[in-house]
Amino acid sequence: MKDTILQLDNLEMGFGGLKLFSDINISVEKGEILGIIGTNGSGKTTLFNIICGIYTPLSGKVVYKGEDITGIAPHQIARKGIGRCFQMVVPFESMTPLENIKVARANAGKSCKGPEFSIEEILELTNLTDKKDITTNNLSLPDKKNVEIARALACNPEIILFDEVSCGLAGEEIRERMALMKKLAEKGITIIVIEHIMVFIKEICDRVVVLHAGSLIAEGTPDEIIHNEKVIDAYLGGREL
Amino acid sequence: MNKKRMLRAFAAGLIIFAAYLAYLHGSNMSYYASFIVYICLFLIAGQGWNLLGGYIGEISFGHAVFFGIGAYTLALPSGYGIDIPIPVTLVLSMLISGLFALAISYPLLRIRGLNFLVGTFGLGVVFLNVFKSSKQLFANKGVFVPFVSPQVLYPLIVGVTIITVIFVTYLVNSNLGLSFRAVRDVPEAAEMIGINLYKTKTQALVIGAMITSLAGFLYALYSMHVSPNATFDPAISNDILLGSYIGGCGTVLGPVIGGAVIIIIQETARSAITITGGHNLVLGIMLVVVMMTMKEGIWVTIQKLVDKLGKKKGSSSGKKLPKEKTEVIR
Numbered sequence: 364m365k366d367t368i369l370q371l372d373n374l375e376m377g378f379g380g381l382k383l384f385s386d387i388n389i390s391v392e393k394g395e396i397l398g399i400i401g402t403n404g405s406g407k408t409t410l411f412n413i414i415c416g417i418y419t420p421l422s423g424k425v426v427y428k429g430e431d432i433t434g435i436a437p438h439q440i441a442r443k444g445i446g447r448c449f450q451m452v453v454p455f456e457s458m459t460p461l462e463n464i465k466v467a468r469a470n471a472g473k474s475c476k477g478p479e480f481s482i483e484e485i486l487e488l489t490n491l492t493d494k495k496d497i498t499t500n501n502l503s504l505p506d507k508k509n510v511e512i513a514r515a516l517a518c519n520p521e522i523i524l525f526d527e528v529s530c531g532l533a534g535e536e537i538r539e540r541m542a543l544m545k546k547l548a549e550k551g552i553t554i555i556v557i558e559h560i561m562v563f564i565k566e567i568c569d570r571v572v573v574l575h576a577g578s579l580i581a582e583g584t585p586d587e588i589i590h591n592e593k594v595i596d597a598y599l600g601g602r603e604l
Numbered sequence: 605m606n607k608k609r610m611l612r613a614f615a616a617g618l619i620i621f622a623a624y625l626a627y628l629h630g631s632n633m634s635y636y637a638s639f640i641v642y643i644c645l646f647l648i649a650g651q652g653w654n655l656l657g658g659y660i661g662e663i664s665f666g667h668a669v670f671f672g673i674g675a676y677t678l679a680l681p682s683g684y685g686i687d688i689p690i691p692v693t694l695v696l697s698m699l700i701s702g703l704f705a706l707a708i709s710y711p712l713l714r715i716r717g718l719n720f721l722v723g724t725f726g727l728g729v730v731f732l733n734v735f736k737s738s739k740q741l742f743a744n745k746g747v748f749v750p751f752v753s754p755q756v757l758y759p760l761i762v763g764v765t766i767i768t769v770i771f772v773t774y775l776v777n778s779n780l781g782l783s784f785r786a787v788r789d790v791p792e793a794a795e796m797i798g799i800n801l802y803k804t805k806t807q808a809l810v811i812g813a814m815i816t817s818l819a820g821f822l823y824a825l826y827s828m829h830v831s832p833n834a835t836f837d838p839a840i841s842n843d844i845l846l847g848s849y850i851g852g853c854g855t856v857l858g859p860v861i862g863g864a865v866i867i868i869i870q871e872t873a874r875s876a877i878t879i880t881g882g883h884n885l886v887l888g889i890m891l892v893v894v895m896m897t898m899k900e901g902i903w904v905t906i907q908k909l910v911d912k913l914g915k916k917k918g919s920s921s922g923k924k925l926p927k928e929k930t931e932v933i934r
Contacts, residue, residue, distance in 0.1 A: 415796065437795035447796045455789040457854070458782065466786050469779035471798030511793075518797055 368393040368553050369414070369445075369522060374423035376409055383409055384577045387423070391522070396544060396554045398564040398585070401574035402598060407557045408450060410574070411524050414555075415447055416440040428521075444475040446520030450527045450557075454510035456500040460491045463499060463510050467517035477521040478550045488543060489513040505536045512543065523547065525556040529563055541567050561589065561599070573598060617766075622759035637758075641826055643867045644765040645819045649840075650847040650859025651772045652816030655808045657845065658853035659776060661788035662716065662805060666724030667844050669731045670813040672835035673701045674820025676741070679830035683747035690752070694821055701817030702810045709806040728838045735832035746831030749824050761822050768815055773856045775811070784808055788854070816844070843870075846887065850894050852901025861903050865890070 369391040376383045384406040391397050399407050412418045414425055416437040424433040432440055441447075455463050464482055486492045489509040494502060499510050508528060515523050525544070529537040537560065544567055548554055558564050564571055565585040573581040573588060575597040581588055588594055625637045653667045677697035681688045688696075712723050735741050752760075775781050783804050786794040791801055824830045843866055851862025869890055873883035898905035 417792070417795075436800070437792075438798050438800045441796050441798040449793065453790040453793045455786045455793070457785055457789055462782055462785075466779065466782035466799075467797040470783065474798070514793075514797060 366393040367391065368428060369555075370426040371410070371414070372424050372426065374410070374413060374425070375421045376406065376413060376418065377421055382577060384574065384579075387574075387579050389572055389579070389582075391553060391555060393521075393553055394548060394551050395569040396548050396556065396567050398568035398571040399555065399557045399574065400559070400561075400564060400571060400588075400598060405574040405576070407574055408526055411447065411526055411555075411557065414440075414524065415445065438471075441471045441518060442474040444477050444519070444521035445524065446471070446475075446515035446518045446522065447524040448508070448511045448515055448526060448528055450530060452504065452507045452511055452531075454499045454507050454514065456507075457498065459496050459498055460486070460489075460502075460506075460510045460513060461495040463514045464517040467514045468519075471518035471520070475519040475521065477519045478552055479519045480516055482517070485513050485516045488516070488546070490539075504531055508532070508540075512540075516547075520552065522553040522555065525554065525558075527557055527559065529558060529560055537563065565589065622762045625754075625758040625762065639867065639871060641758075641761055642871075643864045644761050645823050645826075646843065646847050646863035646867055647860050648765055648768045648822070649816045649819035649844045650851070650863045651768050651856070652812040652814070652819070653844045654848045654853065654856075654859050655772070655775075655784065655812035655815070656805070658848055658855070658858065659781065659784035659788060660805050660808045662713070663721050663845070664724040664809075665721050665838070665841050665845065666726075666728035666731075667812075667816050668728050668836050668838060668840035670701045670705065670816035671820035671823070671840055671844070672731060672735065672832070673697065673704060673813075674817030674822075675824035675830045675835045676735070676747075676820075677701075677817070678821050678824045679747040679749050680741070682750055683742055690825070694818075697817045697821045698814040702814045705810045705813035706806065709802075709809050713802055713805045713809065725838065725841075728836065728841050732832055732836040732838070735836055741832075744832065746829055746834070749828050749830060751828060752825050757825060761826065764818055764822060768818065769856060769860065772815070776856060780804075780807065785854070846891060848901075850891060850901060852903035852905075855901070855903050858901050858903045862901065865902070 367390050369389075371387055371389040374387040375385040387406075387410070389397075399410065401407050409418060413420050416432070416435050416439070419434040424431050426432070427440075427443060427445065430443075432443065454460075455466065458466070461482070464485055468482070480488065483492075486495050489512050491506065491509055491513055494506060499507060502510065512528075528540055532540070541563060544554055544556065556564075556568065568585050571581075571583065571585050571588045572579055573591075573594050575593075580593045580597060581591045583591070589599070625640060649667065649671055652670065653664060657663050674697040677700055678690075678693045681693065708727065712720060712727075715723060736744055776784065783794070783799050786797070786799055787801055787804050794804075795801060820835060823835070827834070847862035847866050848859045849862065850865055851860065852858030866887065869887055870883050873886035877883060877886065894902065900908075
């Protein structure tokens, strides 16, 4: 029996007179890795912003574990167990990685009921053990991304939203993050990932949804998606992978 | 050093320093005692301002309001002939200031940046004019405060100063202090880890207001007279803010250094330059120089310089470079 953790019902969103998307229905199962792909401007990050409470949709609702969380303040949503890593990496740069973890644990980490990792485990998972006391401002981009992941993990979330986590990273660094996401999913954390790198999506996602021109044009396993004609035309540039 | 030893060292330092001030006061060098007292007062007020301005990043231009509340909570009862013990008025001044900060947090902390700055400035101007024009509040002539002996006053001022610095050091390194810095660094990301921005800013404002009111309270005790111009003047907000900026915002030692620099420059310039307001001109030039050469303030610049020198030394002697770290004492 399916155990739905997050449900997006008939979401419609726009800014000013411009409609961004409508009739978006996505259901996320507990423990799965869901990929979201789509052209730039198709509303992927906006979808994350709606889930996190930064934007309120024009219509439709976000249901998390059976509770309607549409329009709730972002910090309250975070405390319910939804964590996030941003596309433009934004760790707390004046703090060390350890302090980034501590501040997250002291806030959302107190109320979230997701799988709990100790601070040492988080540092180890994100390869930050040796760098835990260096001011984040002085770290490299991959390490800063790791700090963001560590911070999200310290909240004990049940869902983590990863927004283009591979952006600006090289091959091995991307593979490390793919491995980490798989590990987190095995621990029971549900993962929703926005990504442009199709190999990434194909390797780690259980299911993929495709946004294009204001609507959801396809949904299925990575294999089904890369052979879907609509997706090939709209997103893969007319070429099958 | 264990806690007991630290406490003993603190008590000994307090007694020696307070005794020295009392000695200066009794001798023909009372000017220097007053000098040190004003540094202490600016240091306390600066720590209060720094919680919101330095650690949260919301620049307040109206902290003189809390300074004035602290001073008038002591002065008004005595103006009306009501005798309230000093410890009670001390607690009252912090409570009233904190409650007032809580009340104004609702409209003020919903706005950010420049709007917040203008809002707090306006608040300061309103308070100054209300206290200047209200006969019930003794208007421009002000109120006299009962005399307190130097044997009590100096230990009190020095003790409160040291306790304030210790308290702020502890606070900014606690989880609440980390939340302050998270809100300043990236507010959107702070919300994503469950931090309520409004509540966190309110906590910084209220605690900061209570600390600033302490400075006002001690000022009233020391000067024995309180008037609107001496307490609610926006120039006081300005000096409190400048102390943190010159010393280094968002650090505990920044306002300590900045407060000392401001008082030293003001007092030296006052005696050296005879034209009216000449000391402010020197202060302005000082601010421009600091902002052009040390944008993060004197203390942070010193920390970075020491860090740089340490690295150079490590590399020239062929030793392993010290761990890269520019963390300043917070």
